[in-house]
Every structure is written in C-alpha cells, then in structure tokens.
Amino acid sequence: MTKKILLGVTSGIAIYKVLELCSRLVKAGYEIEVIMTENATKMISPLVFETISRGKVHTDMFHSGHHEEVEHIEMAKRADLFLIAPTTVNTLAKIANGIGDNLLTSTALAYDKTIILALSANTKMIENPVTKENIKKLQDRNFEFINSKSGMLACNTVGNGRLAEPEEIFERVEDYFVKKDLKGKxxxxxxxxxxxxxxxxxxxxxxxxxxxxxxxxxxxxxxxxxxxxxxxxxxxxxxxxxxxxxxxxxxxxxxxxxxxxxxxxxxxxxxxxxxxxxxxxxxxxxxxxxxxxxxxxxxxxxxxxxxxxxxxxxxxxxxxxxxxxxxxxxxxxxxxxxxxxxxxxxxxxxxxxxxxxxxxxxxxxxxxxxxxxxxxxxxxxxxxxxx
Ligand SMILES: Cc1cc2nc3c(=O)[nH]c(=O)nc-3n(C[C@H](O)[C@H](O)[C@H](O)COP(=O)(O)O)c2cc1C
Structure with missing residues (x-):
C-alpha cells in the first residue's frame, strides 16, 4: 500500500534541498502532503512544492474554504510518517514546548506516531544551550533526529548546521518503513x-x-x-x-x-x-x-x-x-x-x-x-x- 508522508517545511535556508528530497520521495512512490510555515512560503512559493510533490500544500490554519474536516487533526491521522525538513530551531522550540501556533506545529501536537526532524541552522543557533535542551526533551519522546552536518554554511561560516543531504534523509525515510526484524541482533x-x-x-x-x-x-x-x-x-x-x-x-x-x-x-x-x-x-x-x-x-x-x-x-x-x-x-x-x-x-x-x-x-x-x-x-x- 502507498505510504503517506506528511512533509513539514519551515523557513531554514536549506529549504531548497527539500525540493530535491520531495522529488525523490515522489519518484519512489510515496504520497506526499506538504505543510509549510508562513515564513517558509516567503522563501519558496507553495506552488513549487505543489508541483514537485504532486499533492496538496497546506499553509494556513484559518483559511476560508472547506472546513468540513479539522485539517490538522485529519492530516495527523492519515500520515504514515511525519517528516519536518528543514526544521528551524524556532519550530523545534515550539514543538518541544507544546506550542501549536500554526498549522505545522498544531499538526505536530496532534500526531501520535514518530516525527523525524531534520535540523539545520547557523552553528551558534544549533549549539545554543536552549536548542540543545529542546533536542534532549524530544529525544526522550517519539521523535527521531537527522542531525545537521559540519561544513560551509549559507551565513558564510564553517561549522555545524548544514542540513543532511537529500539522499541521507531519503534513506532515513526508507529505513523507517523497513520491518525491524533484526532488532537487538x-x-x-x-x-x-x-x-x-x-x-x-x-x-x-x-x-x-x-x-x-x-x-x-x-x-x-x-x-x-x-x-x-x-x-x-x-x-x-x-x-x-x-x-x-x-x-x-x-x-x-x-x-x-x-x-x-x-x-x-x-x-x-x-x-x-x-x-x-x-x-x-x-x-x-x-x-x-x-x-x-x-x-x-x-x-x-x-x-x-x-x-x-x-x-x-x-x-x-x-x-x-x-x-x-x-x-x-x-x-x-x-x-x-x-x-x-x-x-x-x-x-x-x-x-x-x-x-x-x-x-x-x-x-x-x-x-x-x-x-x-x-x-x-x-x-x-x-x-x-x-x-
Ligand atoms: C535568509 C534566512 C535564512 C534562515 N535560515 C535559518 C536556518 O537555516 N535555520 C533556522 O533555524 N532559522 C533560520 N532562519 C530564521 C528563521 O526563518 C526564523 O527563526 C523564523 O522565525 C522561523 O519560522 P518558522 O519556524 O515558522 O519557519 C533564517 C532566516 C532567514 C531570513
């Protein structure tokens, strides 16, 4: 059966890499539904994600139109996996502290299976003790992390904070769906x-x-x-x-x-x-x-x-x-x-x-x-x- 992935997209500069990821997931046969934060839509138009994902792109919790279903609750129910890439330290902090002030963070609150977070930010933001605390909080719960990598960053510094390459994130998604029949061996x-x-x-x-x-x-x-x-x-x-x-x-x-x-x-x-x-x-x-x-x-x-x-x-x-x-x-x-x-x-x-x-x-x-x-x-x- 086709697996449904809910792809959360926030306003990190590595957002462009997620288009390639999205395209790979679609080609591999996954059904993709996208939620973008309002800030993410300032970086890349939802139209681009709509075209690449060949699915719906949701951006606004309080839009006019179809409200016969409560969107964030229904999206949370139908997804087999919730992946947020890139995850800004801002969205990370909100999720870690139970804040649901937009469609993405509200859906995360309503989601009761594993959420995979692919982090990326400037080194100081990633290594800020508050960010570390937030990561720690979520590691103890139903969250998996795709850690950021070291290298040249968009802010022209070298250090930890690069988003993992689309290939690695893709593989992590594939891994998630493989039956863990060798666990403990x-x-x-x-x-x-x-x-x-x-x-x-x-x-x-x-x-x-x-x-x-x-x-x-x-x-x-x-x-x-x-x-x-x-x-x-x-x-x-x-x-x-x-x-x-x-x-x-x-x-x-x-x-x-x-x-x-x-x-x-x-x-x-x-x-x-x-x-x-x-x-x-x-x-x-x-x-x-x-x-x-x-x-x-x-x-x-x-x-x-x-x-x-x-x-x-x-x-x-x-x-x-x-x-x-x-x-x-x-x-x-x-x-x-x-x-x-x-x-x-x-x-x-x-x-x-x-x-x-x-x-x-x-x-x-x-x-x-x-x-x-x-x-x-x-x-x-x-x-x-x-x-
Ligand atoms: C050009 C630009 C690049 C940014 N890149 C990042 C980033 O890679 N990681 C991050 O955590 N925040 C980054 N930010 C800051 C976030 O966009 C900001 O914290 C925003 O409020 C996050 O909103 P969101 O989490 O709702 O998308 C960037 C901001 C700008 C203007």
Whole structure:
C-alpha cells in the first residue's frame, strides 16, 4: 500500500534541498502532503512544492474554504510518517514546548506516531544551550533526529548546521518503513580486500570492491541490527548508522572481529582477505630488475578460525569461484564450519567483482538454493533472511 508522508517545511535556508528530497520521495512512490510555515512560503512559493510533490500544500490554519474536516487533526491521522525538513530551531522550540501556533506545529501536537526532524541552522543557533535542551526533551519522546552536518554554511561560516543531504534523509525515510526484524541482533559484516605488503611501497591485494558487504551492512542496519562493518580499501560510500572500522591487513581484520566476536550473533564474511603473503617481506624497496620471483605462503584462514571458535554465532562465508562452484563451496562449508556459504561464480562480467549485481547460490548442510541474477542490495536481504 502507498505510504503517506506528511512533509513539514519551515523557513531554514536549506529549504531548497527539500525540493530535491520531495522529488525523490515522489519518484519512489510515496504520497506526499506538504505543510509549510508562513515564513517558509516567503522563501519558496507553495506552488513549487505543489508541483514537485504532486499533492496538496497546506499553509494556513484559518483559511476560508472547506472546513468540513479539522485539517490538522485529519492530516495527523492519515500520515504514515511525519517528516519536518528543514526544521528551524524556532519550530523545534515550539514543538518541544507544546506550542501549536500554526498549522505545522498544531499538526505536530496532534500526531501520535514518530516525527523525524531534520535540523539545520547557523552553528551558534544549533549549539545554543536552549536548542540543545529542546533536542534532549524530544529525544526522550517519539521523535527521531537527522542531525545537521559540519561544513560551509549559507551565513558564510564553517561549522555545524548544514542540513543532511537529500539522499541521507531519503534513506532515513526508507529505513523507517523497513520491518525491524533484526532488532537487538549484533552483526559483524566484513567487506572489501585486504593487503599484504611486499616491500615498503608495494603490496598484493585482490579485486574485491566491497559492494556486497556494504549492501549487507546497510540492509542489516535498516532491519534494526547493531552492525559493525569492518572494511578494507573500498571506493563505496560508507553506510550511516553502522559502526565502520577501516582495516588494511589480514591481522587487523582478524583482531577487529575477535574483539567483538563473543557478543556477536552473526558474522558475515563478505571480505576477501589475501590468501597469500610474501614469504619474506623486504624492509628496503626492492630494486627494479629484469625479473623478480616472489615466494608466496598461505595466510591464516580467518573464516576457519572463527568457524572453529564459534559457539552460538551464525557464520556466513562467501566463496568466489571460477569453476566447480558447488563442489568447492560445499567443501568450504564443511572445512570452515560455516552455517552458510554464499557461492558466486566470478568468471562472469555481469556478476561478482565490482559490479552492482550478483548471481549467487546459498549453500547450507541441508540444501543449496540457486538464486537468479539480482542487485547486490536485494541479495543482501536474501542473505539476512537466513538469520
Ligand atoms: C535568509 C534566512 C535564512 C534562515 N535560515 C535559518 C536556518 O537555516 N535555520 C533556522 O533555524 N532559522 C533560520 N532562519 C530564521 C528563521 O526563518 C526564523 O527563526 C523564523 O522565525 C522561523 O519560522 P518558522 O519556524 O515558522 O519557519 C533564517 C532566516 C532567514 C531570513
């Protein structure tokens, strides 16, 4: 069923970003109804929001016309989510103190579900002790905050106060509607490659992009889990809401997992640790010569280490194979004591490394399920369903 979002708009200078947000929400299929404060209408005409939202824009509590329904009460009843962006510190203060002197603040008083407030203002206004007190008051109630960010502000100063980007606010809305079926679960997701140094300037690594692990971490957070993402050198945008830990080498990967393992419900090893390291690291840069032979030795198997250590934990490993996919993945499942192996054929250019799609099979002791080619973000949900 279409979700209805009540979008409250106040007179912060970041109001222009909310047009883009509004457009994204409409494209994603949400039904939008807008309430603007009178001051907000001095910054952007309601006509613009009406056109972008393809819905109604309400501005005045005491307008002439249809009064067969009490507008603020009815709007509060029909919305699935009330989002106020941008939220001025003025409107924040009114809501925190139960003032309902306009249509937006009266509707907020009449709304009994979660209200998400995306704050933005000049740094001194945001960091004013009164504003902080107001935020604190609402945090203890049915309110969620999308905190302002640091950066260059419209008032020509650098500091905290920028409205979060439309993409982040959009994601928070999406998160809100996702069922929190992993609430209370502690999940570690690893992603991306590790490195092994050859000399002070050279290293060996692999082609893992981290996209699969990042997608799993993002979805796990959306579904309510406490997520630690431990990742190697990746170009992918970091998810928000997760504890993000950057590592470089295999031993760091192992020790960061180890620190948290006892309190973990599930370890998802989407990282691609280096299987080999050079037998002898050269502390001086190796001089250029006609040819060079590097002797590689096997690294400690991190997946196996945790497979052997596990008690209550569910362990999900990955197998990137180019031939005998099932045979190799099934062997890996047993030898590393995993609960599941996500096996993917990385010989294809349309799935696996560095692309947004993946074609995988889920292999457990009981069965193997072959999944069709799908976006990694969708596969992430299939994997999390195993938990
Ligand atoms: C150009 C301009 C930019 C403003 N930007 C902000 C802002 O980003 N955040 C804020 O809290 N107030 C900002 N203000 C002050 C609010 O508009 C003012 O407090 C107003 O009374 C808030 O009314 P409202 O909350 O009903 O929209 C700005 C004012 C002007 C004139």
């Amino acid at each position: 502690n999940i570690i997701v690893t992603a991306g490659p590790t490195r092994e140094a050859v000399d002070p300037v050279r290293y060996i690594t692999n082609r893992s992009s981290g996209k699969m692990g990042f997608a799993i971490a993002k979805k796990a957070f959306q579904r309510g889990a406490n997520v630690t993402l431990i990742y190697g050198d990746c170009k992918v945008k970091l998810p928000y809401g997760t504890e993000n830990i950057k590592i470089t080498y295999n031993d760091e990967l192992k020790s960061e997992i180890d620190k948290r393992f006892d309190n973990t419900d599930c370890l998802i090893m989407a990282a691609a640790p280096c299987d080999f390291r050079v037998e002898k690291y050269s502390k001086d840069k190796i001089k250029t010569k006609n040819s060079l032979t590097l002797n590689l030795v096997e690294n400690e198997d991190i997946l196996k280490y945790f497979g052997m250590k596990k008690k209550k934990q569910i362990i999900i490993g990955f197998a990137a194979e180019t031939f005998d996919l099932y045979e190799n993945a099934t062997k890996k499942l047993k030898s590393k004591n995993c609960d599941y192996i996500i096996a993917n054929d990385v010989s294809s250019s349309t799935s696996g490394f560095d692309v947004d799609d993946n074609k995988a099979s889920i292999i457990s002791k009981e069965e193997s399920i072959e999944l069709p080619l799908m976006p990694k973000i969708v596969l992430a949900d299939e994997i999390l369903n195993l938990i």
